[in-house]
Amino acid sequence: MTQKMRIGIIGFGAMAQSLVQQLSKRDAIHIADCLIRSTSTRPVPGGIVRHDDISGLIAAAPDLVVECAGHRSVADHVPRLLRAGIDVTIVSIGALADAAIREELQRAAEEGGARLVAVAGAIGGLDALRAAALAGLDAVTYTGRKPPGAWTGTPAEEVVALDTLREPATFYEGSAAEAARDYPKNANVTAAVALAGIGFDRTRVRLIADPTTRTNSHQLEVQGAFGRFAITIENNPLPENPKTSWLAALSVAEAVIRRAGKLEL
Numbered sequence: 001m002t003q004k005m006r007i008g009i010i011g012f013g014a015m016a017q018s019l020v021q022q023l024s025k026r027d028a029i030h031i032a033d034c035l036i037r038s039t040s041t042r043p044v045p046g047g048i049v050r051h052d053d054i055s056g057l058i059a060a061a062p063d064l065v066v067e068c069a070g071h072r073s074v075a076d077h078v079p080r081l082l083r084a085g086i087d088v089t090i091v092s093i094g095a096l097a098d099a100a101i102r103e104e105l106q107r108a109a110e111e112g113g114a115r116l117v118a119v120a121g122a123i124g125g126l127d128a129l130r131a132a133a134l135a136g137l138d139a140v141t142y143t144g145r146k147p148p149g150a151w152t153g154t155p156a157e158e159v160v161a162l163d164t165l166r167e168p169a170t171f172y173e174g175s176a177a178e179a180a181r182d183y184p185k186n187a188n189v190t191a192a193v194a195l196a197g198i199g200f201d202r203t204r205v206r207l208i209a210d211p212t213t214r215t216n217s218h219q220l221e222v223q224g225a226f227g228r229f230a231i232t233i234e235n236n237p238l239p240e241n242p243k244t245s246w247l248a249a250l251s252v253a254e255a256v257i258r259r260a261g262k263l264e265l
């Protein structure tokens with residue numbers, strides 16, 4: 001009998017719960033452990049061992065840890081896992097906008113002989129962007145559009161009255177470096193785009209609160225020596241967290257399922 005791939009998850013919010021739903025249908029995968037804060041009130045299904053300290057998760061030695069808990073958890077926990085030789089897949093890619101964190105993760109992966117994978121998350125087209133970048137890119141522009149409620153608790157509140165908005169309002173225009181840092185629960189996709197294309201400073205970002213939409217949409221426009229492409233993804237949000245698109249959770253699930261398979265087709 002082949003051994004199941006043992007997964008540990010960091011965080012147990014909307015994304016992690018959706019991930020568990022997907023992965024528990026797969027025979028080759030066992031969700032063994034999760035790391036959640038001791039203060040967390042979120043219920044964790046029976047059969048998953050709950051840790052409130054990273055040392056416990058490291059001692060459990062899962063085959064792969066999947067981070068679903070935000071930028072802080074990437075900085076605090078992922079280097080330790082990598083140094084312990086545990087592979088990690090992250091979804092809070094915006095943490096990589098900080099060059100010091102990127103360097104620390106690189107060092108930790110080398111020291112531990114482990115692999116860090118950042119998923120595409122809620123966006124698509126990164127394969128084409130990466131390929132196009134080889135011949136040189138002139139411009140990469142990302143536009144993120146979500147209903148006003150998805151921007152609550154962010155700096156957008158200082159620019160527009162989200163509660164009474166009647167028309168779409170662009171509240172941020174700038175670099176992926178700033179967007180990923182200042183909108184850590186909404187703009188991780190800008191980091192995925194930056195890393196696949198022309199970097200955090202040259203990737204242009206526009207963020208829009210739109211009372212006329214129900215979806216979280218992500219538009220990518222790319223120009224370079226290869227030609228040009230534009231792609232728009234209209235995502236349904238996860239019911240438990242309107243900031244997070246369902247596709248982001250599915251993207252993590254797909255990455256884990258592909259890794260558990262024998263062939264990468």
Ligand SMILES: NC(=O)C1=CN([C@@H]2O[C@H](COP(=O)(O)OP(=O)(O)OC[C@H]3O[C@@H](n4cnc5c(N)ncnc54)[C@H](OP(=O)(O)O)[C@@H]3O)[C@@H](O)[C@H]2O)C=CC1
Nearest residue numbers: 011012013014015040068069070073092121122188244248
């Ligand atoms: N790449 C992409 O396309 C996307 C990436 N994301 C990233 O995924 C993250 C999770 O999203 P989602 O599940 O919707 O968010 P939720 O707010 O629903 O859940 C977050 C979970 O992480 C836990 N958590 C927060 N901080 C820490 C920490 N320092 N250590 C351990 N656990 C922690 C929370 O704990 P508690 O239970 O105590 O609240 C909660 O269980 C987002 O913060 C964002 O960074 C989100 C959407 C798209």
Ligand SMILES: O=C([O-])CC(=O)C(=O)O
Nearest residue numbers: 185186187188189244245
């Ligand atoms: O899920 C989304 O629509 C995108 C998102 O929140 C992020 O990139 O952080």
